[in-house]
Amino acid sequence: MTDTTKPAYQVLARKYRPETFVDLIGQDAMVQTLKNAFEADRIAHAFIMTGIRGTGKTTTARIIAKGLNCIGPDGNGGPTIEPCGVCDQCVSIREGRHVDVMEMDAASRTGVGDIREIIESVHYRAASARYKVYIIDEVHMLSTSAFNALLKTLEEPPEHVKFIFATTEIRKVPVTVLSRCQRFDLRRIEPEVMIGHLRELAGKETAAITDDALALITRASEGSVRDAQSLLDQAIAHGAGETTPDQVRAMLGLADRGRVLDLFDMIMRGNTAAALNELSSQYADGADPLAILRDLAEVTHWVSVVQISPEAAEDPTVNPDERARGLAMADGLPMRALTRMWQMLLKALEEVSAAPNSMMSAEMSIIRLTHIADLPSPDDLVRKLQDAPKPPGGSGGDGRVTGGGGSTTAVSGGATRSVTQNGATAMLAAEPNMDALARYARFEDVVQLIRMRRDMKLLVEVENYVRLVKYSPGRIEFEPTERAPTKLASQLASRLQNWTGVRWVITVASSGGGKTIGEVKDEHRNDMYTQAMSHPMVQSVLIAFPGSEIKGVRGNEFDGAGNEDIVPIDPDDVDDLNDNWDPLDPFGED
Numbered sequence: 001m002t003d004t005t006k007p008a009y010q011v012l013a014r015k016y017r018p019e020t021f022v023d024l025i026g027q028d029a030m031v032q033t034l035k036n037a038f039e040a041d042r043i044a045h046a047f048i049m050t051g052i053r054g055t056g057k058t059t060t061a062r063i064i065a066k067g068l069n070c071i072g073p074d075g076n077g078g079p080t081i082e083p084c085g086v087c088d089q090c091v092s093i094r095e096g097r098h099v100d101v102m103e104m105d106a107a108s109r110t111g112v113g114d115i116r117e118i119i120e121s122v123h124y125r126a127a128s129a130r131y132k133v134y135i136i137d138e139v140h141m142l143s144t145s146a147f148n149a150l151l152k153t154l155e156e157p158p159e160h161v162k163f164i165f166a167t168t169e170i171r172k173v174p175v176t177v178l179s180r181c182q183r184f185d186l187r188r189i190e191p192e193v194m195i196g197h198l199r200e201l202a203g204k205e206t207a208a209i210t211d212d213a214l215a216l217i218t219r220a221s222e223g224s225v226r227d228a229q230s231l232l233d234q235a236i237a238h239g240a241g242e243t244t245p246d247q248v249r250a251m252l253g254l255a256d257r258g259r260v261l262d263l264f265d266m267i268m269r270g271n272t273a274a275a276l277n278e279l280s281s282q283y284a285d286g287a288d289p290l291a292i293l294r295d296l297a298e299v300t301h302w303v304s305v306v307q308i309s310p311e312a313a314e315d316p317t318v319n320p321d322e323r324a325r326g327l328a329m330a331d332g333l334p335m336r337a338l339t340r341m342w343q344m345l346l347k348a349l350e351e352v353s354a355a356p357n358s359m360m361s362a363e364m365s366i367i368r369l370t371h372i373a374d375l376p377s378p379d380d381l382v383r384k385l386q387d388a389p390k391p392p393g394g395s396g397g398d399g400r401v402t403g404g405g406g407s408t409t410a411v412s413g414g415a416t417r418s419v420t421q422n423g424a425t426a427m428l429a430a431e432p433n434m435d436a437l438a439r440y441a442r443f444e445d446v447v448q449l450i451r452m453r454r455d456m457k458l459l460v461e462v463e464n465y466v467r468l469v470k471y472s473p474g475r476i477e478f479e480p481t482e483r484a485p486t487k488l489a490s491q492l493a494s495r496l497q498n499w500t501g502v503r504w505v506i507t508v509a510s511s512g513g514g515k516t517i518g519e520v521k522d523e524h525r526n527d528m529y530t531q532a533m534s535h536p537m538v539q540s541v542l543i544a545f546p547g548s549e550i551k552g553v554r555g556n557e558f559d560g561a562g563n564e565d566i567v568p569i570d571p572d573d574v575d576d577l578n579d580n581w582d583p584l585d586p587f588g589e590d
Helices: 028-039 057-069 088-094 112-121 144-155 191-204 211-221 225-239 245-252 257-268 272-284 289-308 320-332 335-354 358-373 378-387 443-452 456-465 488-500 517-534 536-544 571-580
Strands: 046-050 101-105 132-137 161-167 182-185 400-404 407-411 416-421 424-429 466-472 475-480 505-508
Touching: 028 057, 046 057, 057 088, 057 101, 057 132, 057 161, 101 112, 112 144, 191 211, 191 225, 211 225, 211 245, 225 245, 257 272, 257 289, 257 320, 257 335, 257 358, 272 289, 272 358, 289 320, 289 335, 289 358, 335 358, 443 456, 443 466, 443 488, 456 466, 456 488, 456 517, 475 488, 488 505, 517 536
Parallel strands: 046 161, 046 182, 101 132, 132 161, 475 505
Antiparallel strands: 400 407, 407 505, 416 424, 466 475
């Protein structure tokens, strides 16, 4: 009776696994190096392959093992870069049953005991092959002790032993191991090479699939051949005939890139209603909200790169219509808007990933994006402020510093009059508008204004470098400390005018100032420490535990005016404060 059992289906990634270096795509540099090494008989005793998933690390290790042990169809061949694939050595290695080619998964065998088996076996010659080859996959998963146990054998193995390692996390492999191996970095496969490879596989499978569908698969694979082959396998089954781009998008949960460009355009024009409708439509068609935002981020990045380097638009995974639209957007959108869009999308991706309802979070993100899209750039904002009508009290403008009579006066703007005193000329500002300054009756109110405006650099400088001499609403006279910036007076005057809409006169005196707010805080903390040390309970604890000491005293900090719960800031950290401020968070974090 004839056995009609149909052989089990084999996925494309296994069916078309490269058998020789000729079949290996996208790794020309490594292939050339190995070819020269085999021809010159300069074959290293240890190799390590690294790269992202699915680029051929383990496949390369098996091809090297076959090349080392191939004897050719006639049984008289030597090591070769082109194994015949028909001799007993090649066939048994391909089928995974060769006794002298041992493949170990370091993810499941991580300990010293597993490595000890290798160390003990290397001393025995190969049973039937030219070399004993040890292939260790995911070698970075070995424990530190296992790596250390392997070092001596790896450095001076017997002549008949070769080691081949594969890893996706090369930084986790100790440098002592790397220095004993010949390293090859397997590259991501270029899009045009990947599309050609997938087209060839589809032809071998007699499957009809459009080039646009192949481009989508290539983009989703991110340079991994195995990922691309698996997606192609799935797409062929999903299409059940000719596979179209729409079917691939539905399979991958992606939005139509043309529609993503439409959504991007609506957002950049600030059309909130249309953008929300388009988002809802794509969601109803099966697109994942998180995938839509990722696509928007990808478009933002692509348009930004195209604006700087127009030749980047010649991407084989992008069809001509999308390329033309991308070039038009790159010409019409300012880089500031694109970079702002990118930052907002990164924040939106985090929120959507963590939100209990991803669609609601995505809609709120789109609303924010559309509202911020038409905000003026800093340059435009400054230009508008400069062109705005001047305050009734004066001409406005930047703060000016003038000298005379042993003091320096910073005027934030407005009319001034010139007087002569002791042969020197001083610029005196007209009287400020007292009604607008009624809320700033005390200097502490000014400090609180700076804190509310979140200008942390100015706040630290005022608290630590200003010794107040005299204060009245609209006028501040202070003695600077030795570490005070030279432009502190003019910066303070300019900021206060911007925030209050009224001119401020800031005068720098050479003496007569009191303590800084920072010094008052330090005294308060020292008093708290002294009170704690004198407390009977604390003294009892120190006596009961000899050698113990008080590391710190917790209590309410204050700003020098009785306002509690103010966190002190080290003035040495002032340069880092504005770097940590998030301009996209209008409310800040406590």
